[in-house]
Amino acid sequence: MLERKAHEALKGQYAAIVSEQRHYNSILEAFQMQTFLEAYELWETVTEDKPLAALLADPTLAQIKSNNEEKAKKSKVKSLMQNAVADTVIYKIMACKTAKEVECARNEILRMQTSKERLAS
Incomplete structure (x- = not known):
């Protein structure tokens, strides 16, 4: 019986350490x-x-170039952000259309994970 209680206590401590480490890693x-x-x-x-x-209606070459550069920049940021997240998160942010949406969704996922882990411990 004592071993079981000690095991449960160690398990709880380990869960708390893992939770803190994940929170630290997400930050x-x-x-x-x-x-x-x-x-x-x-x-x-x-x-x-x-x-x-x-x-x-009749854009200049400079306007077209600027517009294309902005499009490319938005796509580049979104791609970089998607490649930087864990596989478990990527499926949850695939529907995001903009980099801002990706960042907000990613932050929300991390907040939810941290809350769940803290409640579990």
């Missing part, structure tokens, strides 16, 4: 993602989430 991942995107001047794309400006 670290978010920080690393932000730093990485800032280094490539892409973080603003996540935080501002501006819609693409519609091209006028």
Whole structure:
């Protein structure tokens, strides 16, 4: 009986340590993602989430180029963010259309995981 109680106590302590480690890892991942995107001047794309400006009826070459660059930047950020998350998270963020949606969904998933783990311990 005493062994069982000791086992349960150790199991609870282990669960708490794992939960804390996951929470720490998720904070670290978010920080690393932000730093990485800032280094490539892409973080603003996540935080501002501006819609693409519609091209006028007769756009100039510069306007077309700028529009294409913005489209590419949005796709690049979304791709980088998707590749940086765990497989368990990717399925939950596949439906996101913008980098901002990916970031919000990712943060929500991490919050839910942390809450579940804390309730379990």
